[in-house]
Amino acid sequence: MFESLFSNLKEEDKNAAIENIIAHASPRVDFFLMLSLSLSMAVFGVLLGSPVILIGSMLIAPLLYPVLSLALGVIVSDAKLIARSFYTLAKSVGIGLVVGLVIGLLFAGASTLETLSLSTYVGGSSSFMYSVVAVIAGFAAAFAITKPHLNETLPGVAIAVALVPPLANAGVGMSLFDWEMISSSLLLFTVNVIGIMFSAMIVFAMFKFSFKKTIAAEAVLKDEREIKIEKES
Numbered sequence: 373m374f375e376s377l378f379s380n381l382k383e384e385d386k387n388a389a390i391e392n393i394i395a396h397a398s399p400r401v402d403f404f405l406m407l408s409l410s411l412s413m414a415v416f417g418v419l420l421g422s423p424v425i426l427i428g429s430m431l432i433a434p435l436l437y438p439v440l441s442l443a444l445g446v447i448v449s450d451a452k453l454i455a456r457s458f459y460t461l462a463k464s465v466g467i468g469l470v471v472g473l474v475i476g477l478l479f480a481g482a483s484t485l486e487t488l489s490l491s492t493y494v495g496g497s498s499s500f501m502y503s504v505v506a507v508i509a510g511f512a513a514a515f516a517i518t519k520p521h522l523n524e525t526l527p528g529v530a531i532a533v534a535l536v537p538p539l540a541n542a543g544v545g546m547s548l549f550d551w552e553m554i555s556s557s558l559l560l561f562t563v564n565v566i567g568i569m570f571s572a573m574i575v576f577a578m579f580k581f582s583f584k585k586t587i588a589a590e591a592v593l594k595d596e597r598e599i600k601i602e603k604e605s
Contacts, residue, residue, distance in 0.1 A: 381518065381519070381579060385518070385519075386518070386579060386580075386581065386584060386587075387584070387587050389517055389518040390444065390581065390584055390587050390588050390591055391587070391591045391594075392517065393437060393440050393441050393444055393517060394441055394444075394453070394588065394591040394592055394595055395591070395595055396434060396437040396441075397434075397437040397438045397440065397441035397456075397457055397460055398460075398595045398599065399456065399459060399460045399463065399599075400599060400602070401602075403434055403460070404463070404464070404467060406432060406433070406434050407433060407434060407435060407464055407467060407468075408467055408471055409432065410429045410430070410432045410433035410434075410435075410536055411429070411433075411467065411468045411471040411472065411536060411539060411540055411543075412429075412471055412475060413425055413426075413428055413429035413432070414426055414429035414430070414433075414536045414537050414539070414540035415471060415472050415475040415476065415540040415543060415544060416475070416479075417429055417537070417540070418472075418537070418540050418541050418544050419475075419476070419479055419480060419544065426536075426537050429536050429537070429540070430534065430535075430536050430537070433535065433536045435461075435464055435535045435536060436513055436535065436568070438457050438460040438461040438464060439457075439461065439510075439535070439565055439568045439569055439572070440513060440514060440517065440568070440572050441453065441456075441457040441460070442454060442457035442458060442461060442569060443510075443514070443568070443569045443572035443573045443576060444457075444572075444576055444581065444588065445457050445588070446569075446573055447573055447576040447577055447581050447582050448581060448582060448584055448585040448588045449582070449585060450585055450588050450589060450592070452589070452592060453588055453589075453592055456592065461565070464539075465539060465561075468536070468539030468540065468542070468543060469539065469542060469543045469546060470543065471540070471543055472539065472540050472541070472542060472543010472544045472545075472546065472547070473543045473544075473546045473547050474543075474547075475543070475544075475547075476543060476544040476545075476546065476547025476548065477547045480544055480547050480548055502560055502563050502564065502567075503563045503564075503566070503567045504567075505534075505567070506563060506564040506565075506566070506567025506568050506571075507567040507568075507570060507571045508571070509567075509568065509571075510567055510568030510569065510570065510571035510572045511571035511572070511574070511575055513568065513572065514571065514572035514575035514576060515575050518575065518576075518579055534560075534564060535561060535564055535565070538557040538558065538560040538561035538564070539557070539561055541553065541557040542554050542557035542558050542561070545557060
């Protein structure tokens with residue numbers, strides 16, 4: 373039964389899933405705009421001590437896709453896709469820290485106590501438990517994005533993954549010069565990324581995506597052409 377979960381997928385669905393992952397992880401201007409808006413919401417969620425705002429920020433964040441794209445690049449052994457995904461993820465981290473720092477400098481003064489109390493919620497003390505959650509969420513994300521009828525579950529997975537709040541918390545920590553807050557938040561973010569990548573690689577390997585290097589390379593070239601056209605227009 374377990375094997376049938378990974379053997380009943382049509383080749384065209386696999387190709388569509390690969391193209392979808394690469395397209396959503398594209399380092400476009402609109403990707404980083406949505407990311408900036410999401411991170412801004414998350415920073416205010418941290419400052420206000422509001423889990424509701426944090427959940428809302430995770431729903432609009434596209435940060436899950438570069439991690440899945442990086443896992444896909446490793447599975448198909450495509451150095452260009454790996455480099456592209458890593459660039460998108462690294463730039464996203466930089467943007468997250470800058471957004472958190474700037475908003476923190478402007479607004480953290482009146483909300484320092486709430487911020488520090490929420491840092492426990494975001495940073496946490498048990499990296500092992502967070503890594504288990506990340507592995508489960510990464511498995512769910514990779515499986516859902518590959519199965520066409522399960523795509524509607526991705527918003528819920530994005531909430532479970534919790535990639536945006538740690539970045540926002542780290543940026544606020546920078547504005548407060550709180551090294552413990554920065555380090556615990558970045559540790560959580562790193563643990564989540566590794567956990568998601570690990571389980572996503574397992575899912576993609578089970579679906580035999582390793583034989584789809586040509587499809588992945590073509591999807592990357594197609595996306596790069598579209599980006600070039602957008603810049604020239």
